[in-house]
Amino acid sequence: MVYRWRSREANYTVWGANRDSMAEVIKSHLFEHSQQYLSHEDPGVSWECPYCDRSEISYDEDKTIQHFKDHLFEHEEQFVQSGSHVAEEIDRSGNILVKAPKNSPGLNNARMHFLAAGDIVILITTNPAARLRMLREELGSWPALTVVLTTKDDPAEDIKGLDISDVPIEIVKLSKKLGLSTLGKTISRVLEDHGNSEGQIVVEFDILSEIISKFGEKPTFKFLQILTNQFKTVDAIAYYTLDPDSVDPSTISLINDTFDLSITATETNFISDTE
Structure with missing residues (x-):
């Protein structure tokens, strides 16, 4: 179960596996937007609640500020909703940028959140063994179909140690010299083959950092404009992993407009902040 809280003060949303993991993030946000109700004057610090007569x-x-945060949260706790999924923000069809350090607990947390919703899973990755191992170990059951697109030199050898003999998996080998146009056409063919299948399609696009590094921000931006539309056409939930420290902030600002939603993933929470 995933919980969600949406700010009434700004375009800011938090998701978490439990209320406790969300509380401090919510408190900090509420405090940031309530500075006008805090006063630093001799001989002390004071606050007045904007929602009631408490002061x-x-x-x-430090203690007074913490009390203020705690009190603000008491007013908002009732708005923390259960049974949510990040993809509901885009009506379970569209494209989501997931910002988190590479191979971090936060990124793996996001992966399982999205992949668990998939009946048909498409993995576009340079590390197929790690992605398939995660599916095997973390999901209760395998998706009805898993399609792997990878530039791994010998993908079959890479997953040799995995017992997937009875698992429906397709592997598409991509050339490392592949251009953006050819990559897009290859993905398009996969969608043509499986886009009309029953069930929810979930796509992990795990090579965004590599594409930006190899082709530059403007070609990547144009590529994403086409690719994101392809995934929307088949009502897929597509998420794109990106280490924000690996690219220039201006690049993130440029490509951000191609996504329906952008979140920062931590080990315990997902945060959408477009303030």
């Missing part, structure tokens, strides 16, 4: 004044600044 406090004290010499202890």
